[in-house]
């Protein structure tokens with residue numbers, strides 16, 4: 001590619017990226033809460049799949065992977081762990097408390113799911129799953145409340 005064509009390509013990219021950034025920029029603030037609710041909706045969609053066990057198990061495990069990726073994404077974007085030493089609003093404290101609880105909930109839920117598919121009674125998995133879904137919804141709600149409290 002000659003210099004003129006390169007210049008044109010760079011100018012073209014700059015012209016397209018500008019408007020894209022202007023749209024994405026303000027949206028970025030809402031990106032995490034949207035993704036957070038999105039993963040909750042993903043889990044809800046996985047519940048009616050329960051009769052097709054391999055699909056249900058794969059779907060839920062993928063949800064777990066997405067939640068882990070979201071956590072890494074937030075850490076890389078905002079150094080969330082380093083902020084833990086600083087002042088936190090009450091909703092953020094509640095949010096972090098729920099997130100910490102969920103770290104324990106996940107492996108237990110996936111394990112009991114495996115046990116049910118191997119023939120164990122459903123009761124424990126069902127109880128854990130319902131409490132998990134309530135906690136996961138509260139996680140998404142408190143994320144929004146913490147963000148709103150920080151903005152005021």
Ligand code: HEM
Pocket residue numbers: 043047050051053056057058060061063064109110111112113114115116117122125126129130132133
């Ligand atoms: C975040 C993870 C998970 C959640 C939230 C979840 C949620 C649920 C819920 C709500 C039910 C329905 C209980 C009922 O009958 O009312 C269920 C059933 C079941 N789940 Fe899970 N689950 C998860 C992961 C898994 C995994 C990883 C496996 C397997 C490895 C699994 C295997 C099963 C089985 C075998 C049933 C019973 C299906 C039947 O009724 O025949 N689950 N799960």
